[in-house]
Amino acid sequence: MEPSEAQWVRIHPLVVRITHWINALAILVMVTSGWRIYNASPLFPFRFPNEITLGGWLAGGLQWHFAAMWVLVLNGLVYVTYGIVSGHFRRKFLPLTPRAVLHDVMEALRGKLAHEDLSRYNAAQRAAYLTIILCLVVLVFTGLVIWKPVQFYAIGQFMGDYEGARILHFCAMALMVFVVLVHILMVVLVPRTFPTMITGRARRAS
């Protein structure tokens, strides 16, 4: 028997669900093609294994990267605009204090973090999702400077010009990939959060 409507809680609005999955795909393409581009002239003394990169060679990696960037940016603009205008960001991400984040991260590490109410993000979640958004903003602006160091010279002055942008672009990628991996791990540990990002709703905790 279908549970009655009263037993369901709305968790994620449709716009958030759609932009989340488009973003996930765009990030997968951007990161794996970015690794292929990195391998052509590594900044640090290591390369990414070619098996986990996209594009086959430098030109292929660049084609994927500069195609998916439009998807990432346009989708990101829809998400951020919605988040600000609808009050979604304010409702979901605020308030956020360093103390609450530290507390919830410690609880999570001890495996004690509660997830009764999936419609509310705990402080560790808020910090994680905001970090990903912030990393993406940094990735887009450093990416613009690497792509067009002359035309976007003015933006480059905030990040040590072309060479500074390359390093920052890499660091923002590394931090974002780390948080995404933690995010995926948390979904694996609390699997009932997964269908909510598809259907948008969860059964009310009894």
Added chain:
Amino acid sequence: MKKRTMATSLAAHSPKLIRSVERRLFLRQGLSVGALAMLSGCNLTDDESVQKVLEGMSRWNDGAQALIFSQSRLAPEFPESAITKPFPFNAFYTEAEVTVVDGKDYKLELAGMIRDKKPWTLPELYALPQTSQITRHICVEGWSAIGKWSGVRFSDFLSRIGADTTAKYIDFECADDYSTSIDMATALHPQTLLTFRFADQILPPKYGFPMKLRIPTKLGFKNPKHIVAMTVTNEYPGGYWEDQGYNWFSGS
């Protein structure tokens, strides 16, 4: 044929079942595309329809870059102290295989939409008013290096030979069998120089003797060396790397 029979027989029994089967098929296909994307990125890029989309996006990016490009925005110039030493050698062959052009017999051939197609000898080119720049060369691979080049402003040369600057492209053919082509807007940019000297010395063979078109608003591979012929044209000329998948505009 077989499929249709199955669908027809299913339809007779339960439309709901068809929907759920279709949905399952859709999910499975969706999943396999995802799995393919993750497991075999290289193979995915080789797929013909994927390649078409990627090439289409690359053409779109040519347009976007032409739109962003400004003829008055200058590439940064650096002091002598910032020059990278030694300046890296880069080509589609090794340094030992560098083409050595004989300067005495050399002539720059002109073709296409140009009024005066008389070929140019090196002494004639050296006699043109020269200017210098210390700019950053950015390679498509990601590395960058700063160097000093001297030569004639390309827009001056184009007006001297009576090139039709309403044409879309300029194509360059090189002594080392390299080729590339650029847009007219970039050709007319004040920092685009037809250079004969590197670090105040006549260009050594490894840096492109007898001449290199220096374009600080484009990636390194768009800066042809050992140029022997140039054509002003409205027909897309492509280029050595461009034909293999590198973005054509490749602006900085």
